[in-house]
Amino acid sequence: MSLGRILALARKETIQIWRDPRSLAVVLLMPMMLMALLGYGIGLDQTNVPLCVYDREGSQLSQDLLKSFVSNRYFSLKLDAGNYPELIDAIDGGQCTVGVVIPLYFSKLLGAGQPATVQAIIDATDNNTANLIIGYTQAVVARFSAGVQLDYQQRNGPLLGAPALSVDARTWFNEDLESRNFIVPGVVALVMAVIGTFLTSLTIAREWERGTMEQLVSTPVTPLEIIAGKLIPYFVIGMADALSCAAISVWWFEVPLRGSYLLLFAASSIFLAGVLLLGFLISAYAKTQLAASQFALLTTFLPAFLLSGFAFPIDQMPMAVRMVTRIFPARYYVTALKGIFLKGAGIRPLATDMMAMAIFAIVVGAAAACCFRKRLD
């Protein structure tokens, strides 16, 4: 292993990258684009849900209930339907996501001390949104119901007081439950996975395709030196991207970075080494750039997007899929990122994740060196 040869190779690779400014620009702009898109584009919380109402009674009380829907920031009234088919059309056509129907005799029933049922029809095509809307609707109705009960008791003489049970919720790490704080740290992983594997696998596959790899092999460099020399420039690019991602999250999106920068740097470099080596392995295995890009897509982008816990919680996946997530390093990196950013976690709780990433890098690195040597023969 000679440092001089590695550096020479790294220099050659840097010149090659430098010669294609368009790709370089794309690579350096990618973090910004992904950050802006995912940081702003992924909001899972809902406000101003389009609401349509059909008030079959039209009494003071029923209007009061509708008012408490509208005065709430979660709903915005789109349509006051005059009949049932109108309401159904609005939901079928997607103009409204939720339709509230107040029955006939609504205020009469309540006035007589009877329960009255309000119907909420929800477009559950997007069931996550539907779930949130059901929660909001229930909260509005429950509050209204409590008011009606209080009124009734005051009018009909002091009945017996009711206990008030409240939930005193404290949210840690992401106090305002901002989905941005939850999404943005994970984007770093997405960017690095894409850059790491896509770029390396394609550049090296290109050397094979064009036959320049044979020229390289005929020089005295050893396989390990080739791997190291080729990967150093991409490692630098990847770390630059990680840095700009972190800067955007902290300064632009104001995601708190509660942990140590050093730990962030360490976790990022271990992860980056792993994905770069994976890119090398793919390109050593796949013959063409087309095949390499397909493999890279399957083994890095999809796992980083779907199986990392970046947006979709891992503990809700079926057992078999959960086992699959353990193979890919993105999962550990996202855990580490969220821990460092939001929880301010130190090295101890993250040790297993770091270990897992390191093991991945070592295994893939060994496989890459092995595979590469075989191709040389």
Place this chain on the structure above:
Amino acid sequence: MFARIWQFVVKEFIQVWRDPRTRFSLIVPPIIQVIIFGYAANFDVHHVRTAVLDQDHSLESRELISRFVASGYFRIEDVLDHRAQIVDLIDRGQVTLAIDILPGFAERMRKRGEASVQVILDGTNSNTALIALGYINQIAQRYQQDYQRDFLNRIAPVAARRFPQVLLQERPWFNRNLEDRMFFVPGTIGSVMMVMVMTLTAFAIVREREIGTLEQIMVTPIRPVEFILGKTIPYMLIALFELAVISTVGVLWFEVPLRGSPVILLAASLLFIAGLLGTGLLISTMSNTQQQAMVVSFFFIQPAITLSGFGFPISSMPPVLQWLTYADPLRYYLVVLRSTFLKGVGLDLLWPQFAGMAIFAAVTLTAAALRFSKTLD
């Protein structure tokens, strides 16, 4: 002219089919993607890992806890003895949620005072936290109402019969059990189609350029329009084949109902694929190397999926991004997919989506043809 196009189509098919790895990548990765997307893309909140600290040890506190367990949303992982354990468990990410019932809870409930349950949530995943909090509030409210009802029944059975109450009856339409799969599987069909078609076509022309066969084609009497048609028709057929494969997996494996007409689905898919082919070819004509084509098409795919409403509701994006979504063909296609699969609505409601996709396809195909005739000169 038709003969020339036909010859070209035959040539493309031979080219795609000759390489066993490409052949493999046409069939296996899409199926893997659908299955992984179908299982992993999931916002369901079930069995949230929960720790319980019951400092009251009363009938009431036990009843409340058993209601949490019975709801199915929470899984009790730990029963704790003192508060310090909560901090540790949540810090390490062992549990997402801790329920803390303070001493004197039953006393307060019995005296009709203000009782409260303390809940500590890990807000790192804001979506899970938000939905779990909704469930907790519902359970607490129901418990309080039942408690009051019981009490009245014992003390004053006559008065208990008169208890005004507004009940909410939720009707989630189109996805009665609020299953995430119903929402994500149709979306997956669109996303996987997009990834497949784009990566295939983005390489279509640039590969010929890199290998040098493009010059050979240029010296033949073929015209740009014929060239573009010859390039698109095979990929169109491949994409339709993919559609059939993934939809079959969706209907048979994930048991998503197909309530609408398959003809509408086919028509929409043709328009969508045409738009993708246009974009892919446009990228291909603009790139010098396959690596560039890959990077640029990734630059298109990632925003297109994020902004399509695939997993993240468009209505909660900022206005600028909402405008951008109108330029995203996947946005229109997903509406058609979900409406035909889940709602079964017809063309009378879906025509704006068709118009959107038709415009997109017309623009990109024309641009690709123009761009290509320019590169010929």
